[in-house]
Amino acid sequence: MDAIAVEDLRKTYRGGVEALRGVSFTVQAGEVFGLLGPNGAGKSTTVKILTTLSTPSAGRAQVAGRDVVREPREVRRRIGCVGQSSGVDVNSSGRENLLLQGRLHGMAGPELGSRAAQLLELFELAAAGDRMVRTYSGGMKRRLDVAMGLVHRPVVLFLDEPTTGLDPESRANLWSEVRRLAGEGLTILMTTHYLEEADQLAQRLAIIDRGQIVAAGTPDALKGALEGDRLRLELGDAERAAAAEPLLRATEGVASVLRDGAVLFARVAHGGRAIPVVVGALERAGFTTEEVAASRPSLDDVYLHATGHTFSEGDAAEKPRPRP
């Protein structure tokens, strides 16, 4: 059975902003699924709907076999959530946060007490467990956040941009934590706008752009679908890059070309062999290539290929959104 099944999900906010324009995907039980996209692409809206915080304008979604609109209570019992803004109460201790979270899930007594102690231990917070959370570091707070999502032993865990704002060490810690939880068979849906994070952690991922899924599959399959290498050519300014684009497209051995400002991206069968040919052809036409590099396909290329713009550009094109 699918742990998450999303079918043609749509969300239009008041004021007409279309956050989701028909999103469909499934997550199998026990899988780490990555939802990758720039800010404003619709990742958080998707998570809000799947965690019953928001209702879709159209479409269907099931989590742990329950419909998010018709059986929200049943869904809430089965999910753990780690939201984008932390959600820990900084004026309570780590242990109190865990206990309250458990109580809101209907847990009580010694079972809850030992579960909280166990989680503090597991997330290396045992020594700080009775300190006020306001004294925690960013990494500690995030670990508590994840621990709170696990108190009631959920079937599906949602992590909404769990490493945003973390230092590299805390990020690495969290990554190994996610791997450990996945090893225990927990289904995890995580959103991220770090390509590397999705590549490292997700068994399967979907790239979401402007409210639509533009590519989905395992990271390797997505990269493998792009044949050959990528050439990245810098031509100084956007005008010259635009002028050189048709020429590059006509050059022998170039499969496709995309332009992003002053930079041209070309797909070629073999990067090393293509560089002198391409640079030579541009030179003869009067274009100086200021920088050139060849690389194996990365998720960045997958993203570029699927959306027609680079990842950082998509990030910058963040659309105005209503207050969540």
Add this chain to the structure above:
Amino acid sequence: MSFVRDTWHLFLRLVQQTLRMPVYLVMSIIQPILWVLLFSQLFRSVAKIPGFEGGSYIQFLAPGIAIMTALFGAAYSGMGLLGDIDRGVLDRMLATPVSRSAIIAGRVLHGAAQVVVQALLILVVAILRGARPHGGVVGIVLVCVAAGLLGGSFAAFSNGLALLARRQELVIAAMNFTILPMVYLSTMLMSKGLMPGWIAAASSFNPVNWAVVVARSGFEGQDLGLVVRDFALLAGFFVVCGGLATAAFRKYQAEM
């Protein structure tokens, strides 16, 4: 009864946080005491004006100050909810099976409990300064119930406003705008017989006055049959404010 259980847990969390702010605690204890002492000095001669109903001014003032404190203590309850919204605490709660109404009810209960404690303190200080609780224990309980109902109403109203406005400044402005006129359009500080006719008339539509009337009759040990109307209106006001807060909460969720 997950509503009762959840309300209790969320209430305890707020109580715990209040108890952890010693400066806040000390201030919310000292402030009402100061009011009793200050106002009873400032307006002492009011009791000598012909037509003033009641004995000494502190006798008259004590239940009024209890209600005033309830008003100020609960009016800004919504600020805490705004903090929870900003820090993601509310969203995290909403993703659990917690009873939705308990989230508001926990805050209303906290607001009410806080003002009841303050009301009791005020009565103690007033009694030490010479006021006489002619209504006995029942009277004191009535003062607390009136303070609790009014405090709960304003806590609910404040939370509802916070959910709709989502801005601290707006909550503060709206509350400041409502509280002072409600205080002065009531018999909190001045007996009805000495008021201009239009204020006396307006006061019978004022929830703050309903609470003052119930509290004062209780404290003075007067015939409680005379305040049934005010008590019913006050209870009704509490229900309406609770309903408003719940509706605001639904609207907040619908907009997510």
